Amino acid sequence: MDMNERKLKILEAIIRDYIETGDPVGSRTISKKYDLGVSSATIRNEMSDLEELGLIVQPHTSAGRIPSDKGYRMYVDGMMKRCHITPEVEEVITNLIKEKINRVDTLVEETAKLVAMLTNCATIAMTPPISQVRIKHIQLVPVDDYSVACVVVTDTNSVKNYVIPTPKAIDFNMCMALTNILNESIKGSTLSQISLNQLKYSIEEKMKEYGDIAGSVLQAIDNTLKQEDSPEIYIRGANNILDFNGMDDKDKTRTLLKLFEEKPYLSKILDQSKPNTVTIRIGEENVLTPMKDYSVVSTSYRIGEHAIGNIGIIGPTRMDYDQVVSVLEYVSYHITNMLKELGH
Amino acid sequence: MDMNERKLKILEAIIRDYIETGDPVGSRTISKKYDLGVSSATIRNEMSDLEELGLIVQPHTSAGRIPSDKGYRMYVDGMMKRCHITPEVEEVITNLIKEKINRVDTLVEETAKLVAMLTNCATIAMTPPISQVRIKHIQLVPVDDYSVACVVVTDTNSVKNYVIPTPKAIDFNMCMALTNILNESIKGSTLSQISLNQLKYSIEEKMKEYGDIAGSVLQAIDNTLKQEDSPEIYIRGANNILDFNGMDDKDKTRTLLKLFEEKPYLSKILDQSKPNTVTIRIGEENVLTPMKDYSVVSTSYRIGEHAIGNIGIIGPTRMDYDQVVSVLEYVSYHITNMLKELGH
């Protein structure tokens, strides 16, 4: 048995209707609401085939059909339509980006909020990890005898700081000296391009008067930056998960809420997305077990050439894929665009 | 009609039992489980009085009684007992504090997590606002022509940065010059003690060669610091709110979840707490409307003399007040203690 034009149409009708209403959809509904020119009996036969193909399932005998993960997959691969972004939304987005353009962190945070509002899904957004963005300025500031703050200004105009324990006492003058040398060496590059360790010898050379301290401080900085290369992660619209499960399932809701407090896990969820496209993982397609009950749709935006941030949503497998994908595409496209100049 | 010894005992029994079981408690239960030496009929009469006094209520005829807000109030005011912190918990707390002592931010975050775990309530914790902590070092770093980053190292060894738009172009040398002067003036003080505006004239004097730029930059810094004087706020154990309402009430749960994404609101919740004590607001006692369905228990910890951070929990009015108060007291006492040296 094979797919044919009519089967596809019926599948699409089932999915559209189910996404809209949330009720299992029966043959009669389709023959009435969607104009296929055949009777419900014929549709019934086709539906029986679709079920055999694993594209739809029956929650129980004598109920209508609902799409399976595989059915949704076929839908998003072939039948999904981009949907229209209303002018009002468009305006909100552009304003948002314009206003916040100087603060990438808050821009991303606000974007997450917006996407959550538009999609009714829990939205995760993260800034690029520090190692991927170009560094405009780096500054060491003494904190106490055995620690310095390393302040990094990126070309996205966000400022990060790291408190770094140093192996040896370090004073203000030395901070300044090291700051100067560091800036000369790495200004305009990303940390993933330049390994601080490579600089070690040349810097020890230049800072002879401080002995081997400079080198070991550098080492400490390198370690900390590598360890704490974690981006900012925002989650917004968490309340939407209350509608995902048939409310019976408090345990699943709880599990999600707990995960939302684990930043490393959130970044794992978004890691799945590939650059320049919207990635959709439906139900069982998800690698991470707790996500197997949901769909994850994610994409990325770029800042300049290298820096890549992610944004994505978690929602029920029964979600309005058309809309979600449209929103994400639109948002990521615009963030990337508006930030283009910053990263050249 | 008046309270007497026996009525108090009965009230206490009702509250203890209800907190433990969650079921409305009847006269028979009390006469069996708690040894008051009188029959259920007598207790019944007393309960009728207690109800008249507004201390307990009946969810419906022919159900047992449950405490009212007023009843809980009488309980926490007079009958609550500190409860024992188990040695294991004690160890966890001390280890936590020892490990994280250098990073006040993460210390507070981890503490919130711990408290959430121990109390099964949603826990909010916040660091002191920057204006309250002593400043160890302040550093201006150029970001682009029209903005500088102001990096503030506090005597709690946490580092904050603020990106500040400047009215006029500002270069590296000027940053350094201003940095030096600022440090001389405000090192060791808190921003609430010293108004940057006071410094304006003396600084313009010292930096004559830059014209009035220094003054206006200072102004900009002052503005930003005042505006963004917001502390870090952490919320942990949000999932616990799923157990607060009788699951029927999805709306209330949703409202809470939404609020948890509004940092200013969270800080408002904790603002209610008075220094050096554990503050308890039961149900209707809360000023903030959405909190009127819950109890908020909060306290503060100190860093040095001035800096005050808050930590508190939101839970159902039916919560184990004994335990919650004990945990909060213990935790705040220990944070304050361990951080004492830092803030002298």
Add this chain to the structure above:
DNA sequence: GTTAGCACTCACTAAACCCGAGTGCTAACT
């Protein structure tokens, strides 16, 4: 003032029941 006894209330549960949406199958029709 305390207690035993008793009638009454009412939420909650389970069982019985009905309804309707939906299916699958068969037989007839094109």
Add this chain to the structure above:
DNA sequence: AGTTAGCACTCGGGTTTAGTGAGTGCTAAC
């Protein structure tokens, strides 16, 4: 061969009914 009408059957969900038991309030006796 594909399509359709007709029909028996299934089963989830809602409604009704009855029963149960925890708990109260009142009264009368101790």
